[in-house]
Amino acid sequence: MNSDKPVAARVRLLVQVEEAARVVAPLWPLSTFIAVNPLWDLRHMPFDDALAYADNVLRVRGYPSPALFAKAYASGRITAADLWAALDGNSYDGRSTYDDSGGDPGPVAPRAQTAAERHDCLVGTRIAATVDREVAKWCGAYLAGILPDDAARGFYAAWREVVVYDPAVRSLLGRVGRKHVAELGEDPEDAMLTCLELLGVAEEERVRELARHLARMPGWAGHAKWRSRWAVPDRPGPALHLVDYLAVRLCYETALVRAAVSGCGPKWRGPRWDPSSRGSEGANRCLEDVGTRPARFAAVGMADEVGTRLSRLAASETARVWLSAYEGHYRDWLLATLARPAVAPPARPAAQAVFCIDVRSEGLRRHLEGNGPYETFGFAGFFALPIRYRSFGSAETVDLCPVLIRPSSELTERPVAESIGAAGRQLAGRQAFAAAQNAFSSAKKGALSPFVLAEAGGFLAGPIAFAKTLAPTRYQTVRRWIHRTVAPPATMAVDADPAAGAMSDEEQALFAETALTTMGLTHRFAPVVLLCGHGSTTENNPYASSLDCGACGGNRGGASARAAAAILNRRTTRHLLGERGISIPDETLFVAGEHDTATDTVTVLDTHLVPSSHLDRVVALQSALNRAGTGLAAERAPSLPGTGSKGRLTRPSGRAADWAQVRPEWGLARNAAFIVAPRTVTAGTDLACRCFLHSYDADVDPDGVALETILTAPMVVAHWINAQYYFSTVDPDVLSAGDKTAHNIVAGIGVVQGAGGDLRVGLPLQSLFDGESEYHEPMRLLTVVQAPRRLLEIVIARNPVLRELFDGQWVHLATREDDRDCWKIRRPDGTWTRWTPSEARSEEMTARG
Amino acid sequence: MDEILGLTQMTRVEVVVNGEDMPAATELFSKVGARGFTAVSNVSGLGHSGHHQGRLLFNERSALTLLTVVLPAERAGALLGGLRDLLANRSGVMLVSDTWVSRPEYFR
Numbered sequence A: 001m002n003s004d005k006p007v008a009a010r011v012r013l014l015v016q017v018e019e020a021a022r023v024v025a026p027l028w029p030l031s032t033f034i035a036v037n038p039l040w041d042l043r044h045m046p047f048d049d050a051l052a053y054a055d056n057v058l059r060v061r062g063y064p065s066p067a068l069f070a071k072a073y074a075s076g077r078i079t080a081a082d083l084w085a086a087l088d089g090n091s092y093d094g095r096s097t098y099d100d101s102g103g104d105p106g107p108v109a110p111r112a113q114t115a116a117e118r119h120d121c122l123v124g125t126r127i128a129a130t131v132d133r134e135v136a137k138w139c140g141a142y143l144a145g146i147l148p149d150d151a152a153r154g155f156y157a158a159w160r161e162v163v164v165y166d167p168a169v170r171s172l173l174g175r176v177g178r179k180h181v182a183e184l185g186e187d188p189e190d191a192m193l194t195c196l197e198l199l200g201v202a203e204e205e206r207v208r209e210l211a212r213h214l215a216r217m218p219g220w221a222g223h224a225k226w227r228s229r230w231a232v233p234d235r236p237g238p239a240l241h242l243v244d245y246l247a248v249r250l251c252y253e254t255a256l257v258r259a260a261v262s263g264c265g266p267k268w269r270g271p272r273w274d275p276s277s278r279g280s281e282g283a284n285r286c287l288e289d290v291g292t293r294p295a296r297f298a299a300v301g302m303a304d305e306v307g308t309r310l311s312r313l314a315a316s317e318t319a320r321v322w323l324s325a326y327e328g329h330y331r332d333w334l335l336a337t338l339a340r341p342a343v344a345p346p347a348r349p350a351a352q353a354v355f356c357i358d359v360r361s362e363g364l365r366r367h368l369e370g371n372g373p374y375e376t377f378g379f380a381g382f383f384a385l386p387i388r389y390r391s392f393g394s395a396e397t398v399d400l401c402p403v404l405i406r407p408s409s410e411l412t413e414r415p416v417a418e419s420i421g422a423a424g425r426q427l428a429g430r431q432a433f434a435a436a437q438n439a440f441s442s443a444k445k446g447a448l449s450p451f452v453l454a455e456a457g458g459f460l461a462g463p464i465a466f467a468k469t470l471a472p473t474r475y476q477t478v479r480r481w482i483h484r485t486v487a488p489p490a491t492m493a494v495d496a497d498p499a500a501g502a503m504s505d506e507e508q509a510l511f512a513e514t515a516l517t518t519m520g521l522t523h524r525f526a527p528v529v530l531l532c533g534h535g536s537t538t539e540n541n542p543y544a545s546s547l548d549c550g551a552c553g554g555n556r557g558g559a560s561a562r563a564a565a566a567i568l569n570r571r572t573t574r575h576l577l578g579e580r581g582i583s584i585p586d587e588t589l590f591v592a593g594e595h596d597t598a599t600d601t602v603t604v605l606d607t608h609l610v611p612s613s614h615l616d617r618v619v620a621l622q623s624a625l626n627r628a629g630t631g632l633a634a635e636r637a638p639s640l641p642g643t644g645s646k647g648r649l650t651r652p653s654g655r656a657a658d659w660a661q662v663r664p665e666w667g668l669a670r671n672a673a674f675i676v677a678p679r680t681v682t683a684g685t686d687l688a689c690r691c692f693l694h695s696y697d698a699d700v701d702p703d704g705v706a707l708e709t710i711l712t713a714p715m716v717v718a719h720w721i722n723a724q725y726y727f728s729t730v731d732p733d734v735l736s737a738g739d740k741t742a743h744n745i746v747a748g749i750g751v752v753q754g755a756g757g758d759l760r761v762g763l764p765l766q767s768l769f770d771g772e773s774e775y776h777e778p779m780r781l782l783t784v785v786q787a788p789r790r791l792l793e794i795v796i797a798r799n800p801v802l803r804e805l806f807d808g809q810w811v812h813l814a815t816r817e818d819d820r821d822c823w824k825i826r827r828p829d830g831t832w833t834r835w836t837p838s839e840a841r842s843e844e845m846t847a848r849g
Numbered sequence B: 001m002d003e004i005l006g007l008t009q010m011t012r013v014e015v016v017v018n019g020e021d022m023p024a025a026t027e028l029f030s031k032v033g034a035r036g037f038t039a040v041s042n043v044s045g046l047g048h049s050g051h052h053q054g055r056l057l058f059n060e061r062s063a064l065t066l067l068t069v070v071l072p073a074e075r076a077g078a079l080l081g082g083l084r085d086l087l088a089n090r091s092g093v094m095l096v097s098d099t100w101v102s103r104p105e106y107f108r
Helices: A007-023 A047-058 A066-075 A080-087 A115-123 A127-143 A154-163 A167-182 A188-198 A203-216 A218-229 A242-262 A304-311 A315-338 A359-369 A417-445 A449-470 A472-486 A505-519 A558-569 A571-579 A612-639 A652-657 A705-712 A714-730 A789-797 A800-807 A838-848 B019-031 B073-089
Strands: A351-355 A374-378 A387-390 A398-400 A409-415 A492-495 A528-535 A589-596 A601-605 A673-676 A691-694 A743-746 A750-753 A781-786 A811-816 A824-826 A832-834 B007-018 B038-043 B045-047 B050-052 B064-071 B092-101
Touching: A007 A047, A007 A188, A007 A203, A007 A218, A007 A242, A007 B019, A007 B073, A047 A203, A066 A315, A080 A304, A080 A315, A080 A838, A115 A127, A115 A242, A127 A154, A127 A167, A127 A203, A127 A218, A127 A242, A154 A167, A154 A188, A154 A242, A167 A242, A188 A242, A203 A218, A203 A242, A218 A242, A218 A750, A218 B019, A315 A673, A315 A781, A315 A811, A315 A838, A351 A359, A351 A612, A359 A374, A359 A528, A359 A589, A359 A612, A359 A691, A374 A691, A387 A558, A398 A558, A409 A417, A409 A558, A417 A449, A417 A472, A449 A472, A472 A652, A492 A558, A505 A558, A505 A571, A505 A705, A528 A558, A528 A612, A558 A571, A558 A589, A558 A601, A589 A612, A601 A612, A673 A705, A673 A714, A691 A714, A705 A714, A705 A781, A705 A789, A705 A800, A714 A781, A714 A800, A789 A800, A800 A811, A800 B050, B007 B019, B007 B073, B019 B064, B019 B073, B064 B073, B073 B092
Parallel strands: A351 A374, A351 A528, A387 A409, A528 A589, A673 A691, A673 A781, A781 A811
Antiparallel strands: A387 A398, A409 A492, A589 A601, A743 A750, A811 A824, A824 A832, B007 B064, B007 B092, B038 B064, B045 B050
């Protein structure tokens, strides 16, 4: 493409875009929703500094609200002792928070603004909001395939081709003005450079200016960042890239600002911009001070002395102290609980079961262990197999691995030999369903066909809607029956044979060895070992994948479990594992399962592969899993809103089948800690489904490779989940997906609230709040490791990402060598201090005066 | 452009970046018209910001990658400026040297 700008200027611009984009997080499509720390690319700063920057550019509130802390104090969730400990100059975060100066907040950095915002502030126009509205409109149209798209040309070119016909632009800028919009440059980078020059943005101001542009709509910007930096480059479909997105924004802004300055722009009707509101498009914050900065406060009924001390803090420190106290209270409880004597596993377990580290597995493991001689382990739900998986008859594949890695090979599901005929019938039935769905979908989108469709099939819609509403469970039963009749089930298996295209024998053995070593299961194998993935069955839920397995890339984990079991049952794998020192007895059988976290049912999969010698054991295991699931469902039912009433709200299966249910389960709400230790440390303890549990045995990891793997991958994923819940809770206006009941899906990639505007980021309110109250407790992740400290130090020292997370206080770290040792807390400067409960520290401080 | 023993002089740029910064770096290569590059993933070492582990089993984004690109000297300036800016706030290393190639048409 021809360009009239020097290459050096364009290269500099690309780097400026890259730097500016740190302020937004990638936003994955709905089908594979990934929880991510919204400030992940600011992690090179300490947590508090990153919040200050994000407040400045993104206008987000980074700390929980004073109301939450006041409520916590009133209920005893934060005590005066916790506050004393947080106020202590020797607190674990190593920063003195006590300030006797009277709380001078010091200079506050001016908030970043775009040229349009500066103009709006000065003159009272609403250009910035108009730019948002127009750009959001075109982004949606482009991704929905409405604009002519040539993948090589991209969004900017597609927009430029059609914008001259847009009546909205004409009404804003007139016939001449809309041509000017499209004449700002043929190439998106040239257009950006031209616009930045015309708007008078100096070179050194560009990163800040562009960051603010991205921050105005973090949803669309996040999608563009995902597409530019995380998606596979050759992914089919319209590609909205950061440069194109920014170019379109700047073209609108330049045209509107210039028109307004020259006096030929639109007459801005309506009320003048209200500086106390949060912004133009609802969630966007574009104004001066919108109350996102922490305020100084003390709770009602607070002890005099601690209240006095809090009131003397600089305002910016207040929220930090409260958060530290809030987190300290939980940390004290958890570490005290884990300090109890270890519980030995059963000497001869009837079966061993490996569950995902997901917090919801903790409850199931506890109940299973209480239902017989079963030993459980925790491991990332992709079972160390980063695969691209193709289910039988499917043209599409799914990547079953954390998004931090790319799949290394493809595995395929195939019918077993005796099921070829049934598989053919199933495929024909599925094709019939797909054809019907396509026809229905096409008819809905046509110009006249929707009327015909309504006339011809509309009479069915009412009864179906009634059935779905009044008897959702029965409706689902009927639907499943129809599906089974048209596309009858066939017996399938995951093909792990290298000759059929799967990974090589050596690779399989390497992954198997990694999985077993990392979870500490290298000897004492039970006759049956269950590998249990998880997924969630819900209806009418755009965020369904947010309830599935994060380690499987936001997909259900059953396929990963089946693949891992198939590999571990292969003779060749076991032979190669034997050469590596892991001897799996011949009598040991690996079986796959899947935990449905919405209904708390666990299904053992591929039972046709279970030999008769193991059938009784597998049947007994399934019974124990059924009892465990029932126990867990009963345990968590009271926490789900509406459970006290009769009917389907009380039954998990009823909630899962209900298309009107906005809260089928709580997902990972209230997650708080990541524990890397043998199960003996946590067994027998009710951790209330708040902890990610990763099994780890330092005795089989002398060089720390397994520990490094755990901390650099599963812990990072757990931190993302934790941070996503944290920020969505502390600032739901900007960093949550809002109210589910007002969601509209855009192009299958995200949701908007109502009729348009920005894509929503984060989690829906119903995943975080119970009515007006926070259900999730916003705290930073506490990682608890039982391992030699020397090993831990080595691992942290050679991994910058861990230094950033621990030193920057994005994640707290506690450790001990073994169960005879006391807990130590890591400070930001890398030193360690012995853990003392806040209560004891408070008494110590009082004694010191 | 100098020629020695039938070889043509070019500029070789080697840059070590985090896996997550690789798309940005290669985008710059493409922008200055580089026709290709070589990537060696999972490199390790010791630098200004401390030790860097080489192979991380399940986190390619945090592992280091060595990228090597060769291009005519007249196009190197723009790339070097961009890479310098990119590395201003990120860990990484950039090494620049002269090199000679036997098939210059592959690099122009």
